[in-house]
Amino acid sequence: MLRIPIGSICENGWLLNEQVEAAGLPLLAALGRKEEIRFVQPIQIRVVATRTGETIAIKGDVHTGVHLRCSRCLTPFDLDVRSEFSVTAVAALAESPADSHASETELAADEMDVLLYSGDSIDLREEIAQQIIMALPFNPLCKEACKGLCNQCGANLNRSTCQCKTVETGNPFAVLKNLSLPEKKE
Numbered sequence: 001m002l003r004i005p006i007g008s009i010c011e012n013g014w015l016l017n018e019q020v021e022a023a024g025l026p027l028l029a030a031l032g033r034k035e036e037i038r039f040v041q042p043i044q045i046r047v048v049a050t051r052t053g054e055t056i057a058i059k060g061d062v063h064t065g066v067h068l069r070c071s072r073c074l075t076p077f078d079l080d081v082r083s084e085f086s087v088t089a090v091a092a093l094a095e096s097p098a099d100s101h102a103s104e105t106e107l108a109a110d111e112m113d114v115l116l117y118s119g120d121s122i123d124l125r126e127e128i129a130q131q132i133i134m135a136l137p138f139n140p141l142c143k144e145a146c147k148g149l150c151n152q153c154g155a156n157l158n159r160s161t162c163q164c165k166t167v168e169t170g171n172p173f174a175v176l177k178n179l180s181l182p183e184k185k186e
Contacts, residue, residue, distance in 0.1 A: 002045070004058070004089075004122040009051045016047040016124075022064070027129035037136070040078060041065035045128055049089075056089040056122065058115070062131050068140040072148035073156050083135040087127060092116040 001020065008014050022028040022039035031037055047060035061084045069076050115127060147157035155162040 002124040002128060004047070004049045004056070004124065006051075006056070006117075006120050006122065009049050009056065013048050013050040016045065016049070016060075018045045019043065020045065020128075022132075025125050025129040025132075027126065028132060031133065036069065038067040039064060040067050043128065043132065045124075047124065049122075054091060057086070058089055058122070058124075058127075059084075059086045061085070062128055062135075064132060066136070068137075070142035070146055071139040072141060072146045073158055074149065075142050075156065075158070077140075077142040079137070079140065081132060081135045083131040085127070085131050087115045089115040089117050089122050092118045 001024070002016070002018065004014060004016065019042045021042050022032055025043075028039065028043075032039060041064050043062055043064040045060065045062050047058060049056050049058050051057075061082065063080075063082045066079050066081055067076060068079055115122065117123070142158075149155065150157055150162045150164055152164040153162050155164075
């Protein structure tokens with residue numbers, strides 16, 4: 001499941017076209033337990049792997065549907081999540097004691113969009129989960145023009161208007177409009 005067998009990558013590449021439940025990916029399963037997000041569709045995964053010498057170029061796209069809660073009005077809604085990605089996989093080298101000091105100044109593999117693998121296959125589970133997580137909105141909105149909730153009575157302003165009086169707090173920068181500065185002498 002979600003593994004690329006290194007020996008199966010031929011000259012034309014290797015294709016993975018799979019569907020998996022979010023519960024099968026540990027990062028997404030943990031996210032789903034928080035009850036802020038629910039995966040309503042299986043994750044569709046399409047990956048093409050090509051080999052160039054010792055490196056393997058992986059290009060793919062993931063697609064799923066999630067059920068979220070709007071960050072402004074708290075209304076639940078469904079969102080289509082898509083992400084395209086590209087990563088290079090290289091064989092992990094065993095670290096020798098002499099290399100331990102040099103690695104302190106070098107970039108880590110995850111800082112360079114490099115996926116390290118060992119053995120005869122590449123595990124894509126973590127990469128797929130990270131792509132889904134990065135495609136999720138930071139502040140999910142049911143619609144771009146969501147009006148949110150009234151900060152006094154809590155009414156959903158998308159559905160109705162409330163009778164609360166708006167309190168003008170004033171703009172603290174309004175005094176700067178009347179500020180006059182001396183002219184600059186050259």
